Amino acid sequence: MTKIFRKTDKGVDEIATRANRLVPRLRTALILVDGTRNEAELGQLIKQHPAETLEELLTLGYIEVASVVEAPPKKAAEDAPSKKAAADSTSGSSEKSFASFRSEAVRAFNDLTGPAGEALAIKMEKAANREQLAPLLQMAHQIIGNARGSQAANEFKAKFASF
Numbered sequence: 001m002t003k004i005f006r007k008t009d010k011g012v013d014e015i016a017t018r019a020n021r022l023v024p025r026l027r028t029a030l031i032l033v034d035g036t037r038n039e040a041e042l043g044q045l046i047k048q049h050p051a052e053t054l055e056e057l058l059t060l061g062y063i064e065v066a067s068v069v070e071a072p073p074k075k076a077a078e079d080a081p082s083k084k085a086a087a088d089s090t091s092g093s094s095e096k097s098f099a100s101f102r103s104e105a106v107r108a109f110n111d112l113t114g115p116a117g118e119a120l121a122i123k124m125e126k127a128a129n130r131e132q133l134a135p136l137l138q139m140a141h142q143i144i145g146n147a148r149g150s151q152a153a154n155e156f157k158a159k160f161a162s163f
Contacts, residue, residue, distance in 0.1 A: 029046045116143075124136045
């Protein structure tokens with residue numbers, strides 16, 4: 001069994017305002033918590049004491065357990081993205097497919113920019129529809145281009161501009 005964490009309202013507020021002045025180690029970890037990554041994935045991204053860092057964020061009320069899931073076997077984990085995409089395309093729920101698309105875009109943006117892109121990532125997470133998300137994706141493309149180069153920016157644009 002593995003936990004999936006998400007930011008609480010307190011955590012979202014801390015990212016937006018820095019009201020409680022979290023130490024950089026905790027702030028960086030809080031930015032990485034997106035409601036889709038499990039403990040193991042976060043553990044690979046958090047460099048210093050990942051289990052203790054997540055526990056501290058949980059204790060302080062910046063994150064909460066979104067769900068507890070059975071850790072998939074390696075083969076199932078590799079097949080999961082294609083099965084998820086198929087489920088989204090056949091579900092008929094455009095809200096669900098938009099939400100998953102938005103989460104995937106935010107996750108990719110965070111992976112490419114890290115803490116430097118946190119303000120835009122928060123705005124992307126709050127986008128309620130395609131019309132609100134589209135200009136934010138364009139800004140993300142520009143930021144990625146500046147931070148990681150045109151190839152990374154163009155790969156991001158190719159993946160997320162067509163929704």
